[in-house]
Amino acid sequence: MASDGEVPRLNDLAREAGVGVGTVYRHFPTTAELAVALVEGELERFRALVEEAAVDPDLDRAVGRLLRESVALVVERPLVAKALLAAPAAVEAIEARIGSVLARARTAGAVRPDLTIDDVRRLACGIELAARAGPSPRAAAARYAEIIVAGVRPAAPKRRVATARKAR
Structure with a gap:
């Protein structure tokens, strides 16, 4: 139903x-x-994913997987997002754990230093909305998630472009 x-x-x-x-x-x-x-089964699987990410020594992998799986979950099972809105205590616990993963990743330089749990929440919601607007929500969500995963990485140091001097 x-x-x-x-x-x-x-x-x-x-x-x-x-x-x-x-x-x-x-x-x-x-x-x-x-x-x-x-959606209790999906929530339990997501909680397990968050716990795995919390202890994963590869923070790039942990953050990427969290972002990809979060987006996939809300796009494939829209009722999950509604259930989370109805269960603030569950959301707080999950977000606190994700926040600790992000804090570790920020400290290690694996993500942008200004990335917050609020950013992640809003990005996931935006992807869900954008993905549903098209003909293939799953494919669009996967593509958008990859863009976000790349976007949360720290910026590469800016390189100065050497200008060639005219030979005299």
Whole structure:
């Protein structure tokens, strides 16, 4: 019922499941709780990914994987983004862990020194919106994620261009 990214109405869910509305409301008092329950598996896999990134000694790989997988998750499973909005405590815990990965990466010079968790959140949301606007959201999201991965790396030192002196 939730494959389109919309949280099903609790009454519709009860009818589909063949149970009474009271039963559904006992288990899921709000649609927000239902949304979280519907994507719990994806959230657990994402939490595991974040934990792996937190201990990965290769920070370039860790940050790249986090960005790519975050984007893929919200594009392929739009209900995940809605569930995260409904579960601020879960979001805070995940973002705190991602923030620690970014802090390590900034310290090591693996990412731009000004990259924040807020930047990552907004970039992922922007990619989701842009990818959905086209005919192939998954392919577009993967492409945009690669652009972002390249963009969060620290800038290469500027080189001075030597000017040729005229021979006299």
